[in-house]
Each structure stands twice: as structure tokens, then as C-alpha cells.
Amino acid sequence: MSNLQLKLEAFIEDVNREDGLTLHLFEKITRTLFSLIKCAGIPFVLYLLFQITSW
Template sequence: MISNLKLKLEALIEDVNMEDGITLQLFQKVTDSLFFLIKWAGIPFILYLLFEVTRL
């Protein structure tokens, strides 16, 4: 079991060290999705806050 875990860990480390590894592609998709969410949910929220502040 430890040998199997060691092999998986070595494969993960090798994948992270590659420029176009699956792990980096996954992190890129996650950060792109978070940026898209922040951009399209955050801009209307900021506009709403500015509207509420100027209404006072």
C-alpha cells in the first residue's frame, strides 16, 4: 500500500513539474472560473453598493 501511494505521489510530482501537466491545467480552469465569477458577480454588486452609498 505504501509503495502504491509512493508511486502516485511521484507521478503527481512529475506532473506538477511539467509545463503542460494535468494539475496545472486544472488549476488554470479553477482560477479562470473564479475570475469569471468575480467579474460578472462582483461588478454589479459594486455598482449596487455605489448606488446605495450615493442614495444616503
Template sequence: MSNLQMKLEAFIEDVNREDGFTLQLFEKITNLLFFFIKWGGIPLVLYLLFEITRW
């Protein structure tokens, strides 16, 4: 139990740091999701708009 408590305290300390590993990981995930939305979503929306205008 104390091992789990020590890991939880280390995680909380890491989250509270401004340059912690957890925040860097979330930043990378967010940037990756934005990249996929930008390069996958914009062409999809343009394609859908093009198809709607052909009606």
C-alpha cells in the same frame, strides 16, 4: 505503501511538467473564479455605490 509512493511521484512529475494536468486544472479553477468575481462582484460593487449615493 509503494502504491502511494508511485502515485506521489507521478503527481510530482505532473506538477513539474509545463503542460501537466494539475496546472491545467488550476488554470480552469482560476479562470472560473475570475469569471464569477467579474460578473458577480462588479454589479454588486456598482449596486453598493448606487445605494451609498442615495443617502
């Protein structure tokens, strides 16, 4: 149980740091998701607009 508590304290300390690994991981995840939405979403929206105008 103390091992889990030590890991939790280390995680909380890492989150509270400005340059923590956890924040870098979440930054990388959100940047990747934004790029995916931008690269896949914009052509899909253009396709939908094209389909609507061809009615």
C-alpha cells in the same frame, strides 16, 4: 505503501511539467473563479455605490 509513493511521484512529475494536467486544472479553476468574481462582483459594487449615493 509503495502504491502511494508511486502515485505521489507521478503527481510531482505532473506538476513539474509545463503542460501537466494539474496545472491545467488549476488554470481552469482560477479562470472560473475570476469570471465569477467579475460577473457577480462588478454589479454588486455598482449596487453598493448606488446605495451610498442615495443617502
